[in-house]
Amino acid sequence: MSSRYEAVIGLEVHAQLLTRTKAFCACSTAFGAEPNTNVCPTCLGLPGALPVLNGEAVRLAVRAALALGCEIRGTSRFARKNFFYPDMPKGYQISQYDEPFSGQGVLEVEIDGRTISPRIERVHMEEDAGKNLHDRGDQSIVDLNRSGVPLVEIVGTPDLRSAAEAAAYLRSLRDVLVFLGVNDGNLEEGSFRCDANVSIRIRGEEKYGTRVELKNINSFRFVEKAISYEIMRQEAVLDSGGRLTQETRGWDEKTGTTFSLRSKETAQDYRYFPEPDLPPLVLDEAFVHQVRAEMPELPRDKRARFVSELGLQPGAAVVLTQHPRIAAFFEEAATLYGDGVKVGNFIQNEVLRDVTTHGLTADIPVSARQVVQLLKLVDRGKISGKQAKEVYAKILRTEKMPEDVVAELGITQVTDKDAILAICQRVVEQNPKQAAALRGGKTALMGFFVGQVMKETKGSANPQMVNDLLQKVLGVLS
Structure with missing residues (x-):
């Protein structure tokens, strides 16, 4: 990276909660089922179907927030995040927006012998979308098995300053969630996913540069590579007199480059409003205390x-x-x-x-x-x-x-002193040049003699006894 610029990186991590059933219905969350078999009217978004919050998902979400040192709020609210994708059947996602259940945490990250403490802006709950499958010959299908699976989104403050720090942050966060039993950390199956917000600014400036979001990168190595490339791309644009565009970009692992997907939405574009079908989420002190007491x-x-x-x-x-x-x-x-x-x-x-x-x-x-x-x-x-x-x-x-x-x-270690001594004497006699060199000061040759004796005994001799007897035979007692 050019010494003229400083990178500013914030990560948003979506982690699937390890519940047996979905966030707002009783459908299975099992991975790998045939497309559209773990679905019901609620997660299909059919008219009249109402959500019911999964209590175990709440417990796991609170556990994750507590582990990250977050403040737990007694009352929070779900919201509708409105957007249209084929894999979002309701036309909106149930998430949390201006009233999340937690905020203000920190993650301790060790990197290159030092510890950094990037802040966590918030941990909130939401449901996952479905998935578009493009490996069906000349057809694509929408698989809604994943629709409604419970997630926590862990929103990091933009405190990271390099691609290496971002990768270390992700590894540390994954370790925490896996040891908690909250998430299985499986990037390949999509249960632990990362979006990276990357911008650059002139060193010494406080104002953030134009932010680019890198979407759904599925390995720690690719996260580091994608962010490194994006930093260089942004530098090249600015150095050539161009202007950066706020946008969402993907990562092409084959070419090692990022590519534009779409212009980046803002919160206003999502038209958030309180979810009318769910009451406020109330977390009393006794519940939070119990979750804290059960923390591994x-x-x-x-x-x-x-x-x-x-x-x-x-x-x-x-x-x-x-x-x-x-x-x-x-x-x-x-x-x-x-x-x-x-x-x-x-x-x-x-x-x-x-x-x-x-x-x-x-x-x-x-x-x-x-x-x-x-x-x-x-x-x-x-x-x-x-x-x-x-x-x-x-x-x-x-x-x-x-x-x-x-x-x-029928194996046993040879500890017969006389038998080992005879072998040591024979090995020394068979290697007079090495014996002379060792007696002359090349003490590293002791390893050669020990190896020869162990070879003769097929590894069954007591190594310490071999070493002691060889020193006696060679006359180099320490």
């Missing part, structure tokens, strides 16, 4: 606790809290074993490569009890670290315990 530990707090109480390095804490199920698995194993660092290292190095996640679910191929027993076998000298990897491969996706696998395979 947030990822930022969990990482801090893993560092302070379990001794993890900050980077390891981040890796082990990338998903709530992974964090719970690690914590269970650490509690059973008693050494969080050793458990964390094993999970990061061995287990995570076999883990797959989807939404709030995670497929972890071993249990915490299996991991703990495996580590204890190494601690007791029953098997070596290399053998532990072999045993781990045998217990994957089974209920077998490591002790039983060790017995089945």
Whole structure:
């Protein structure tokens, strides 16, 4: 970005609430059903059908707002946002406008070793629209399964100043919502969507520039790329003497460019007015207090606790809290074993490569009890670290315990001092040049000799005993 300009970025995130039924009717919210099968007169917008607010959606929305430090308002109101798209059957969307249920929050975001605190303007509830499907040969259809699905819209204040900050903000927000159990964080399925408002201004100016909205970008990487491109595009327009237009633009991942969709609407264009079919939403103090009391530990707090109480390095804490199920698995194993660092290292190095996640679910191929027993076998000298990897491969996706696998395979760590000493002497005799170089000061060659002995024993020798005996044979005792 040119040093002459400063980017001003605000994000609007639409997150689907994890309810079984829609915001204002009893239709299922399940993803992937045949088009127009999860519908009824209410979400089809048929005359005479009236909305009834989903109480669970309210509870989840309040939970999200509380996690973001928002003020909860005792009384709020739904409004009709009027616009015409084929996927909006009523001709309006039930949303909240001038009287949302919450406002004034903040999100702590870590980026490049520093913490920024972009503000949240508001969190409000609304219903989703349907979806136009264009993959039906030479036909397009409107699928209204998603119409009426409950959302929270999280409106960020334009406090972000780079595409990287925007991507970090989205990742942090997604982590919060997923750990809360409010949203599954699935960008590909559209349950977590982002609109980015991007403008630039001369550095030092306070007045905002002309705002462009980037619509419905479905990955963190594309968000960063789209915003970066849009900043450069706006700079080029201004530097060439042109004027920017307030508009909505899309992102073309194939060309790596944004493209104009339509002129940007203003609030007046939507002709908001109070929703006459819904009473005011009243949230009493007892309800808010109950929701607050049921709040789970947030990822930022969990990482801090893993560092302070379990001794993890900050980077390891981040890796082990990338998903709530992974964090719970690690914590269970650490509690059973008693050494969080050793458990964390094993999970990061061995287990995570076999883990797959989807939404709030995670497929972890071993249990915490299996991991703990495996580590204890190494601690007791029953098997070596290399053998532990072999045993781990045998217990994957089974209920077998490591002790039983060790017995089945007939493996055990060689701890016979005389046998290992004989192998060490033979290895040294077979490599006289390396032995001379090591005795001459090239101590890094000790790793070569240890490796040769472990190769001879097929990884079954006790590594510490090998190291000690090699130092004795080579005459380089420390």
